Structures are given as structure tokens and as C-alpha cells.
Amino acid sequence: MSDDATRPETGDSDYSRIGGGRAVSAVVDRFYDLILDDPDLSGYFANTRMEHLKRHQVKLVSHLLGGPVEYDGRDLRTAHTGMDIGEADFDRVVTHLVSALSEAGVPDDVIGRLGGTLGAAKADIVSAS
Numbered sequence: 001m002s003d004d005a006t007r008p009e010t011g012d013s014d015y016s017r018i019g020g021g022r023a024v025s026a027v028v029d030r031f032y033d034l035i036l037d038d039p040d041l042s043g044y045f046a047n048t049r050m051e052h053l054k055r056h057q058v059k060l061v062s063h064l065l066g067g068p069v070e071y072d073g074r075d076l077r078t079a080h081t082g083m084d085i086g087e088a089d090f091d092r093v094v095t096h097l098v099s100a101l102s103e104a105g106v107p108d109d110v111i112g113r114l115g116g117t118l119g120a121a122k123a124d125i126v127s128a129s
């Protein structure tokens with residue numbers, strides 16, 4: 001992404017601070033457990049290959065945390081096209097992500113940076129009025 005040049009890839013990146021790929025995978029697993037347990041959200045994922053989705057989400061989050069990982073999934077607008085996702089759904093998904101991060105002991109400043117980046121993707125993901 002465009003801010004790569006300003007993000008360290010090793011050592012002091014948020015990615016390495018929180019424990020690297022292993023930590024991100026654990027957070028993403030927990031994130032989708034929370035989503036699938038949420039009756040307002042689980043229906044969206046009824047036909048989704050979750051292992052495939054998790055793999056892409058781990059790469060995206062790792063990349064956004066400054067890890068040495070490229071995201072090779074679909075862009076977020078394309079991936080969510082036609083799903084009729086409302087703003088409240090988006091906010092619930094972000095809430096579950098924040099819960100998973102915070103349960104894993106990820107520091108608030110890291111959560112805040114990631115949340116800010118993902119908040120900026122809202123317009124690409126929300127399509128219902």
C-alpha cells in the first residue's frame with residue numbers, strides 16, 4: 001500500500017511488537033469465531049470457505065501492521081460487492097476485531113492505528129443505505 005515506505009518491516013513494526021504471524025493468526029481465528037457466533041453477521045458467511053477467508057485476512061492485517069507480508073486477495077470493494085452490507089454490520093465487525101485484538105493483549109495504540117486504517121475502508125465495504 002502507499003505508506004509502505006514509512007512502515008518498518010521488521011524490528012519495531014506493530015506486527016513484530018504484537019508477536020508476528022502467530023499472534024495475527026490467533027487474533028483472526030478469534031475474530032471469525034465472534035462473527036460466526038453473532039446472529040446479525042453469521043448469515044453473510046454462510047457460503048464462505050472460512051479457511052480461505054482467514055488466510056486472506058491474516059495477510060491483510062499482517063500487511064497493515066507493517067509486517068513483511070503482501071496481501072494478494074481481492075481488493076476490499078470487489079470482495080464485498082453485492083453483499084448489501086450496512087453501516088451497523090460494518091461497525092459490529094470492527095467491534096469484534098477490536099475485541100479479538102484486545103483479548104490477545106494487543107496494545108491500544110496498535111489497535112487504534114489498525115482501526116483507523118480499516119475505518120477508512122468503510123466506504124468500500126458498506127453498500128446498503
Ligand code: HEM
Nearest residue numbers: 044045047048049056057060073074079085089090093118
Ligand atoms: C474491517 C472491515 C472488513 C475487512 C478488513 C474485511 C476484509 C475481508 C477480506 C480480506 C476478505 C477476503 C477477500 C478475498 O478472499 O479475496 C473478505 C471477505 C468477506 N467479507 Fe469482509 N471485511 C470487512 C468487513 C466485512 C463486513 C462488515 C462483512 C459483512 C457483514 C464482511 C463479509 C465478508 C464476506 C461474507 C466475505 C467472503 C466472501 C466470499 O465468500 O467470497 N466483511 N473480507
